[in-house]
Amino acid sequence: MEPQPPGHPLGRRIGVIGAGGKSTLARTLARKHDLEFIEIDSIAHLPGWQSRSDEEVVRIVTERMANSPNGWVTDHNSTLMPMIFEKADTVIVLQPQFRYMWWRRTKRSLKRAWKGEPVCNGNRETFRQHFFSRQSAIYEMWGLRHRYRGYAERVTTEAPNNIKLIILDSAKKIEGFYEEHGLTR
Numbered sequence: 420m421e422p423q424p425p426g427h428p429l430g431r432r433i434g435v436i437g438a439g440g441k442s443t444l445a446r447t448l449a450r451k452h453d454l455e456f457i458e459i460d461s462i463a464h465l466p467g468w469q470s471r472s473d474e475e476v477v478r479i480v481t482e483r484m485a486n487s488p489n490g491w492v493t494d495h496n497s498t499l500m501p502m503i504f505e506k507a508d509t510v511i512v513l514q515p516q517f518r519y520m521w522w523r524r525t526k527r528s529l530k531r532a533w534k535g536e537p538v539c540n541g542n543r544e545t546f547r548q549h550f551f552s553r554q555s556a557i558y559e560m561w562g563l564r565h566r567y568r569g570y571a572e573r574v575t576t577e578a579p580n581n582i583k584l585i586i587l588d589s590a591k592k593i594e595g596f597y598e599e600h601g602l603t604r
Contacts, residue, residue: 429448429452429508429509429511429583429600430490430507430508430509430583431452431454431489431490431491431508432484432490432491432506432507432508432509433445433448433454433490433491433492433493433507433508433509433510433511434492434493434495434500434503434504434507434509434510434511435448435492435493435494435495435510435511435513436494436495436496436500436503436510436511436512436513436570436574437496437512437513437514437570437571437587438496438513438514438515438520438524438570439513439514439515439519439520439523439524439590439593440513440523440593441494441495441496441513442458442460442494443604444494444511444513444593444596444597444602445458445492445493445494446458446492446494447597447602447603447604448492448600448602449491449492451600451601451602452490452492453489454487454489454490454491454492455483455484455487455489455490455491455492456491456492456493457480457483457484457487457491457492457493457494458493458494458539459476459480459493459494459495459497459499460494460538460539461539461540462476462479462480462483463476463497464538464539464540464542465540466540466541466542467542468542473497473498476497476498476499477498477499477502480493480499480502481502484506500574500577501577504577504578504579504582505579507582508582508583509582509583509584509585510574510578510582510583510584510585511585511587511596512570512571512574512584512585512586512587512588513587513593514570514571514586514587514588515587515588515589515590515592515593516589516590519589519590528544531543531544532544532545571586571588574586
């Protein structure tokens with residue numbers, strides 16, 4: 420692994436995984452350190468909520484990483500984890516309490532649906548489709564609640580020893596990380 424440049428204690432290749440603010444944190448880190456932000460949802464979801472295949476997502480993300488000589492930050496919870504482990508200097512895991520994750524996801528989805536804000540590739544969350552169906556981000560969160568509880572443990576077991584692993588398992592630790600690294604949302 421290459422030495423980390425001065426002023427970048429997290430390195431130049433950062434993966435942010437988990438729930439409860441991973442995209443916001445990844446975007447903020449990318450902006451602060453002038454790194455490419457690779458947003459997996461915008462790659463995986465085509466217009467009309469159509470999905471790319473896992474193979475296609477991996478191909479695109481690999482290309483984006485290779486074409487980001489200054490480094491990158493990605494947000495994900497997907498089949499990309501082995502690839503991220505192979506390429507990252509640092510992996511940050513967000514695993515706050517379920518009620519915190521649930522509140523953030525619900526608030527975000529309500530706001531997007533109410534204001535008609537685009538999510539990715541022109542897709543929008545709607546009350547009908549995304550609150551009262553199995554496609555709902557809130558329904559997904561509820562269904563995955565047990566998986567998220569063990570996320571940090573799983574990542575700790577699977578992560579190679581050569582990467583810096585940061586576990587943020589409470590709202591307080593997430594806020595402390597923002598302060599420690601001079602980050603603003």
